Amino acid sequence: MIFTDNSPLTVLNQLYGYPAFVGEQEKIITHVLNGGSGLVLMPTGGGKSLCYQIPALLVPGITIVVSPLIALMQDQVATLDELGVSAIYFSSVLDEETNYESIRKIKAGLVKLVYITPEKLCNQWFINFIMTLKISLFAIDEAHCVSHWGHDFRPEYQRLSVLKQHFPKVPRLALTATADYYTRIDIIHFLGLKDAPVFATSFNRSNIYYSTLEKNNGKGQLLSFIGKNKSGCGIVYCNSRKRVDELTEFLNSNGINAINYHAGLASDVRNKNQTEFLQSSTSVMVATVAFGLGIDKPDVRYVYHFDMPRSIDHFYQESGRAGRDSMAAISVVNYGFKEIYELSQMVLNSEVSDLKKRYELDKLKRMIAYCDSLVCRRQVLLDALGEKSDPCGNCDLCLNSPNLVDASVIAQKIMSAIYRMQQRFGVTQVIDVLRGRATATVQVWEHHKLSTFGIASEYTEKELRRIIRQLYSQGLLDIDFNTGALKVNAKSIPVMRGLEQVWIKATALKVAPEFKQLTW
Numbered sequence: 001m002i003f004t005d006n007s008p009l010t011v012l013n014q015l016y017g018y019p020a021f022v023g024e025q026e027k028i029i030t031h032v033l034n035g036g037s038g039l040v041l042m043p044t045g046g047g048k049s050l051c052y053q054i055p056a057l058l059v060p061g062i063t064i065v066v067s068p069l070i071a072l073m074q075d076q077v078a079t080l081d082e083l084g085v086s087a088i089y090f091s092s093v094l095d096e097e098t099n100y101e102s103i104r105k106i107k108a109g110l111v112k113l114v115y116i117t118p119e120k121l122c123n124q125w126f127i128n129f130i131m132t133l134k135i136s137l138f139a140i141d142e143a144h145c146v147s148h149w150g151h152d153f154r155p156e157y158q159r160l161s162v163l164k165q166h167f168p169k170v171p172r173l174a175l176t177a178t179a180d181y182y183t184r185i186d187i188i189h190f191l192g193l194k195d196a197p198v199f200a201t202s203f204n205r206s207n208i209y210y211s212t213l214e215k216n217n218g219k220g221q222l223l224s225f226i227g228k229n230k231s232g233c234g235i236v237y238c239n240s241r242k243r244v245d246e247l248t249e250f251l252n253s254n255g256i257n258a259i260n261y262h263a264g265l266a267s268d269v270r271n272k273n274q275t276e277f278l279q280s281s282t283s284v285m286v287a288t289v290a291f292g293l294g295i296d297k298p299d300v301r302y303v304y305h306f307d308m309p310r311s312i313d314h315f316y317q318e319s320g321r322a323g324r325d326s327m328a329a330i331s332v333v334n335y336g337f338k339e340i341y342e343l344s345q346m347v348l349n350s351e352v353s354d355l356k357k358r359y360e361l362d363k364l365k366r367m368i369a370y371c372d373s374l375v376c377r378r379q380v381l382l383d384a385l386g387e388k389s390d391p392c393g394n395c396d397l398c399l400n401s402p403n404l405v406d407a408s409v410i411a412q413k414i415m416s417a418i419y420r421m422q423q424r425f426g427v428t429q430v431i432d433v434l435r436g437r438a439t440a441t442v443q444v445w446e447h448h449k450l451s452t453f454g455i456a457s458e459y460t461e462k463e464l465r466r467i468i469r470q471l472y473s474q475g476l477l478d479i480d481f482n483t484g485a486l487k488v489n490a491k492s493i494p495v496m497r498g499l500e501q502v503w504i505k506a507t508a509l510k511v512a513p514e515f516k517q518l519t520w
């Protein structure tokens, strides 16, 4: 490849056809060209690939790109191919002959970029082989896979610690779209980046409109949403395979071209469905979280979470698959109270350390707070990623400030019921007591004899559920995730004593006359 000069900008202009670098790209490229290692934190679609592709073209030798997925590698190699850059990939699914041919090409000096999975790279034979070559850079893509805190933990990634050992002089550039603090610490540790700079770009995806919908006939809500957004394609995420299949069928029977994807499908079906979705501009992909890592479809117009995502980190990654082309896109989370308990049980029953469980539960709590937020959703989301921001003007809460009502009295009633029930009962029993329903279990525990029995009989069960959830999201109540029991906490006390007011969204209830209204 011949460029008019050897500057990164020239390569960007003449090879990729882009006028200018975005964000930190140029700084990163210059740093790598000077032989430096580093960690790049950039949101999906931020342009990470160029940070190692351009240096790869400007220095003698081979750049090795570590990637967790074959689909990802294929995609990148095909793109580079079109640009006339010699890149190849190795994977365990390629046959011996193809691999042999690739080795021959590398030996002949015909290759600039080699994409490879960590397990293949760390194979002793391969390490010995590349030690005979001139390696100019190791780019470790999706570097968060190294961390067991992350959502895509791949133990093989930890073996990459051998790179520093065997190639102390070759720069290592780790790249990820996961900003989480603990993940970052793991990447730095396993990839030997203690003294290397971190290049962090804002994680804000300003073209995504964030919104939530309280679940209330979930299928109908989904159908109505898709009906309004038929001209583009989208992803619908569910938390179970069964629901994926059910919803796919439901959508198809309603005249919508829906395709399913989950780990329970045979791999050829999965691949076929994925390809169909990637090539379509109007279809709907209904999937579990198994669908997504490395899916680079620029024109996904919406990501609709049919169930609440299991953590704010998952949510950020999944919703971030919308609008990668920078055009307007929508994120919707359809959520209900039941899911909180289901998701917390999933965490508690998982086979991980208690520390990790606590960490996951914290991420779940942040997700719940996002759903029930009273202030800009983007602020809540970015705050969870460690970034401060102003109200965005592009979320449902910024555009339609919720009507708030003073719920101090009902909050006091709920809290004292929980307290009198010794903080040992879940939401159903608490609501039965508040509404004065002497069910069998209420009688067994003699809760019908409490002074709080029936003190909120004017509310429906649904209203109380919503109010309790909002109190929880505002940190005014706790849930014992082991038992599902509701508990009061330090923040409940001033409310119970009448020292502090509580405001909740008016949509939580059919506004009763006793409520004052306040519009934000």
Ligand code: ADP
Pocket: 018, 019, 020, 021, 022, 025, 042, 043, 044, 045, 046, 047, 048, 049, 050, 296
């Ligand atoms: P990431 O890996 O961070 O998700 P990519 O490297 O795949 O992002 O880049 C996302 C898209 O942005 C790609 O289509 C890429 O060609 C494009 N892109 C990258 N850098 C620039 C730039 N400086 N100007 C315009 N488009 C760019």
Ligand code: ZN
Pocket: 376, 377, 378, 379, 391, 392, 393, 394, 395, 396, 397, 398
């Ligand atoms: Zn906002």
